[in-house]
Amino acid sequence: MEKLFTVASSPHAHQKQNVQSIMRDVVIALIPAFLVGTYLFGLKALWTTLLCVLSCVAFEAIWQKFTHQKVTITDLSAVVTGMLLAFNLPADIPIYVPIVGSFVAIILAKQMFGGIGQNFINPALAARAFLLAAYPTAMTNFQKPERFMGSAPVTNWDATSAASAVDTLSGATPLVAFKLGDSSYMPSLMDAFLGNIGGCLGEVCALALLLGGLYLIYRKVISWHIPVCYLGTLFIVTMLFSGHGLYESFTSLFLGGAMLGAFFMATDYTTTPMTHKGQILFAVMAGIIAGVIRIFGGYPEGVSYSILLMNLAVPLIDKFMKPVRFGGGKA
Amino acid sequence: MKLLSFKKGIHPKYYKELTRDKTIELLMPKDELVYPMQQHIGSPCKPIVKKGDHVLVGQKIGEETGYVCAPIYSTVSGIVKAVEERLNFQGMQVLSVVVVNDYTYEEVPHLQEAPFRDYKTLTKEEIVEIVKEAGLVGMGGATFPTHIKLSPPAHKIIKHIIINGAECEPYLTSDHRIMLEEGTCIIDGIKILLHMFSEATASIGIEDNKKDAISHLKELCQGEPKIEVEVLETKYPQGSEKHLIYAITGKEVPSGKLPADIGAIVLNIDSVVAIWRAVTKHRPIMRRIVTVSGKGVDKPSNFKVRLGMSYRELLEAAGWDERRTVRIISGGPMMGTALSSVDVPVGKGTSAILCLTAEEIGEYEMSNCIRCGRCVEACAMRLVPNTLHQAALNKDDETFMAYHGMDCIECGSCSYVCPARRPIVQTIRTEKNRIRRK
Secondary structure, three states: OOOOOOOOOOOOOOOOOOHHHHHHHHHHHHHHHHHHHHHHHOHHHHHHHHHHHHHHHHHHHHHHHHOOOOOOHHHOHHHHHHHHHHHOOOOOOOOHHHHHHHHHHHHHHHHHHOOOOOOOOOHHHHHHHHHHHHOHHHHOOOEOOOOOOOOOOOOOHHHHHHHHOOOEOOOOOHHHHHHOOOHHHOOOHHHHHHOOOOOOOOOOOHHHHHHHHHHHHHOOOOOOHHHHHHHHHHHHHHHHHOOOOHHHHHHHOOOOOHHHHHHHHOOOOOOOOOOHHHHHHHHHHHHHHHHHHHHHOOOOOOHHHHHHHHHHHHHHHHHHOOOOOOOOOOO | OOOEOOOOOEOOOOOHHHOOOOOOEEOOOOOEEEEEOOOOOOOOOEEOOOOOOEEOEOOEEEEOOOOOOOOEEOOOOEEEEEEEEEEOOOOOEEEEEEEEEOOOOOEOHHHHOOOOOOHHHOOHHHHHHHHHHOOOEOOOOOOOEHHHHOOOOOOOOOOEEEEEEOOOOOOOOHHHHHHHHOHHHHHHHHHHHHHHOOOOEEEEEEEOOOHHHHHHHHHHHOOOOOEEEEEEOOOEOOOOHHHHHHHHHOOOOOOOOOHHHHOEEEEEHHHHHHHHHHHHHOOOOOEEEEEEEOOOEOOOEEEEEEOOOEHHHHHHHOOEOOOOOOEEEEOOOOOOEEOOOOOOEOOOOOOEEEEEOHHHHOOOOOOOOOOOOHHHHHOOOOOOHHHHHHHHHOOOHHHHHHOOHHHOOOOOHHHHHOOOOOOHHHHHHHHHHHHHHO
């Protein structure tokens, strides 16, 4: 018998994107914010990020080896989780916090449920929520940036620092000031946009996150639906109920984790609905929850809880927001 | 002008430039021709010749065994070498008639002296009978017998005759070349159809990546009030019967129903030419245009060949490089069949032979579904492919039916876009067959 050719079921063509290339694009999209974070907060930001990435990848590899599964760290999803986790932390954080966070993200939130694609909540956000409950002081110990983008801001940095008598902003982050309705502590729109504010190491620079987000949309890794609906809803809720004006409400979109959440957390494939209709509902609901927590809740920031809560609603959304099938009539 | 289209679907890489401008080239057969007794959907034909018989071009060698069947004709003159099981392109052993070519191409007498037949003198029933006798099947690849399509129940009034020139599968250019080179036959064929269905108008749907064919046919249609050329968006699966009807008429064929239920008939470009040849020139189906393409051939071509020729003859004429080729496909890459051997005969449904390299296939190791929703965005039937895939893997018939898995047209868009390389359509196809067999 002569040579036989390989047979396979059709289709015999595939698009180029694969899981690894998608994750690589997310890593690339996160790099501007990472660079700005390192510039603003110094090498501590770099070490914290590296530690998160390394421990996430290590936990994934160890777990998969230990449970006799195929080691899938080359899909880069653990790298993304590590970077997102680090972006949620203050730059100057005790060394054990990122390691515990990585354990929660990779082992408890992701691998326990079957690994990539099987987790029901966003691993990085689950870890952040856990750390915020476990180490509240360390997690909110926001330091003043070492450097600034452009000229130093004209807000009350020194007043804040003096008031708390340490070189940190733990007393009054911009979001706390926003919540209290104290506009004098609010940074200017430009400072908030560039990242001349205190906060988590990867969250502060809205510009860098926006660049990354636009890159992901350009590369067709994410669609516009979730970020636009999420930020739009958050803006409207803030406008209507916070008592602040247009300017402060708009500025508040660049504070806290809103940008990071909108472009990188709420767009996580696994924990968001599959249809655009479902994604819009998801994003609008999450935007409402985030706004409500920011304005009325016990915490100054509501982005992570809004996304986590809506993660839980995803199976329901997917079940009830199926597309109307072709030839199925208007169901 | 807004292009006609449907919702969702995909934009695969087309590779049509490989053969788009290649004129149809006549390729003559070699020594041996093989005629499988099943080249259509339906019951297989019964061979009516035996070893040692002398056959002529256009002589019936396989006879219908039922209504859903289409007879088979010899395409050369020569001696029947055997009536035995031979491999077909689907990898199955099928009872086949093997004819040794005597290179005289002597035709049966009634073909030699056949006068030109004017369709206007024929009734609808007579035309259907001619089409049936000529062995015509859908030339797009589905190979459904044409005479059945042309005889919808009397109470279903046909309003739209839709000619499928979408050719949405990547690589394929045979219909494109036919539109350019045999345009008048298409128009005359459509006139026959309009004669049969007096209440209908005809539309030729062509994707806008075939601009030359669009302008050529538009020119030919001038002065034909009942024939319209419709420009379609280049999108896969635009040539799917249901999606083509939707793009052109704006009507959805209800789930489980046929196009005739909403007054439409869809025929492939080459089928129309075949109808014209059968009606006016008495020719049964004996030839076809085949695109031979892919990065595994040095000279991609559009060949006009006689049915029964070996795939190997076509591949050799196209400069096939066996070392580069990792997979050989009969048909297009999205819905075609992979071949284990190239020693199989060209049949009525052979629209293309593709020699694909590893780079073109783009395979990658499978991983977990990451729920990215790309398959949901791609599915032209607007189903939820990954849920169906999971249900199929679990043999969970209840979920599969609840998510309307049987509506899947198996176009393969879901598997094409899947970044985790899940075999989505493959498992759905298997599950559909399993449920049908129950």
